[in-house]
Amino acid sequence: MTQDNAFISFRNVNKFFGQFQAINDVSINIDHGEFFSLLGPSGCGKTTLLRMLAGFEGVSSGEIYIDGQPMSGVPPHQRPINMVFQNYAIFPHLNVRDNIAYGLRKQKLPRAKRLDMVDEMLDLSKLPDYGDRKATQLSGGQRQRIALARALILRPKVLLLDEPLGALDKQLREKMQLELRALQKTVGITFVFVTHDQEEALTLSDRIAVMSEGRDLQVDTPARLYEYPANREVASFIGTMNFFDGKVVSVADGEVVINVDGLGEITASAGTDPLLAGQSVSIAIRPEKLTLTHEKPDDAQYSVKGQLNNAAYLGERSHYYVDVGGVLQAVAVSSQNRNRGEDTGGQSRPVWLSWDSAAIVVLKD
Ligand SMILES: Nc1ncnc2c1ncn2[C@@H]1O[C@H](COP(=O)(O)OP(=O)(O)O)[C@@H](O)[C@H]1O
Numbered sequence: 001m002t003q004d005n006a007f008i009s010f011r012n013v014n015k016f017f018g019q020f021q022a023i024n025d026v027s028i029n030i031d032h033g034e035f036f037s038l039l040g041p042s043g044c045g046k047t048t049l050l051r052m053l054a055g056f057e058g059v060s061s062g063e064i065y066i067d068g069q070p071m072s073g074v075p076p077h078q079r080p081i082n083m084v085f086q087n088y089a090i091f092p093h094l095n096v097r098d099n100i101a102y103g104l105r106k107q108k109l110p111r112a113k114r115l116d117m118v119d120e121m122l123d124l125s126k127l128p129d130y131g132d133r134k135a136t137q138l139s140g141g142q143r144q145r146i147a148l149a150r151a152l153i154l155r156p157k158v159l160l161l162d163e164p165l166g167a168l169d170k171q172l173r174e175k176m177q178l179e180l181r182a183l184q185k186t187v188g189i190t191f192v193f194v195t196h197d198q199e200e201a202l203t204l205s206d207r208i209a210v211m212s213e214g215r216d217l218q219v220d221t222p223a224r225l226y227e228y229p230a231n232r233e234v235a236s237f238i239g240t241m242n243f244f245d246g247k248v249v250s251v252a253d254g255e256v257v258i259n260v261d262g263l264g265e266i267t268a269s270a271g272t273d274p275l276l277a278g279q280s281v282s283i284a285i286r287p288e289k290l291t292l293t294h295e296k297p298d299d300a301q302y303s304v305k306g307q308l309n310n311a312a313y314l315g316e317r318s319h320y321y322v323d324v325g326g327v328l329q330a331v332a333v334s335s336q337n338r339n340r341g342e343d344t345g346g347q348s349r350p351v352w353l354s355w356d357s358a359a360i361v362v363l364k365d
């Protein structure tokens with residue numbers, strides 16, 4: 001996808017509030033029918049980007065295109081967009097059916113047609129028998145389904161969702177995530193979804209833009225963001241990551257040899273970014289890609305001895321924290337308790353960590 005055939009295209013967009021730059025040269029392309037998420041910590045500019053897309057806020061420079069059309073000067077109600085907010089904006093004095101039908105009132109539709117459309121939305125929302133209920137008689141999850149139904153009934157080409165599940169408790173949120181994903185695939189509308197919750201973004205999205213301080217750090221699929229983070233910030237924001245300091249020894253034939261503090265010399269794929277001998281790099285390894293054993297493993301590509309000082313038993317898996325000489329931070333290891341998990345009894349003991357070169361991500365400093 002290029003910016004010319006993208007359905008939504010942010011091109012070098014900047015936004016200033018007075019002296020403060022909230023959005024810094026963001027360029028993002030979103031495909032038709034994608035479930036696309038903006039992910040980043042609070043204050044990184046997600047809502048600002050969404051509001052500019054909707055037209056509630058102007059850009060300071062750059063341009064936003066929807067369906068090939070530049071959006072500057074196009075007011076919100078003329079953009080093919082609808083928006084759902086975190087605090088379900090539904091009307092307490094109306095029943096569910098009238099809430100869903102609210103946006104249709106300006107369209108001159110025959111009553112029978114309108115009722116059909118509402119019934120279809122009630123079915124889609126898994127609330128077929130709730131049409132006559134008062135909005136005040138609904139749970140948080142049900143209210144949020146109504147808010148979604150009310151937006152979807154207008155058949156926007158794009159639906160913007162700003163942390164719509166943020167007010168729900170964890171169990172309900174996870175259930176709603178699956179429903180939302182299924183709903184989006186059913187209606188085929190492009191979703192631009194905002195969240196600060198990385199697990200939520202990974203679960204829902206076709207692709208994600210990871211943001212920090214107004215910039216887009218990396219735009220990629222969930223799997224690629226996790227397995228091939230572009231830099232240290234993305235690597236530490238998505239999941240847990242161990243970082244080690246290293247220096248490039250040599251580069252040849254697409255492979256790089258790196259001398260890593262505490263781990264010794266390792267070989268990894270050099271990737272596409274050129275590396276130079278003598279250059280400082282970070283080595284990143286995910287906790288689940290390390291194997292913890294009591295004896296020195298004989299078939300491992302790489303191994304290092306350490307001291308297990310801390311363990312957390314979490315049911316289906318355990319987290320271990322291992323001190324390795326020459327490495328400042330304890331190395332995090334995550335392991336499935338396929339056999340019964342171990343209870344370390346709070347005791348420190350010598351262990352071995354092993355991994356292979358496929359586990360390694362090389363990041364430029
Ligand atoms: N109308 C505004 N005036 C001044 N500063 C704003 C305004 N809207 C947002 N900001 C600032 O811009 C930054 C990004 O805000 P926002 O887009 O709401 O972040 P997020 O949604 O990622 O939490 C924040 O520092 C926020 O304080």
Ligand SMILES: [Mg+2]
Nearest residue numbers: 046047048162
């Ligand atoms: Mg926000």
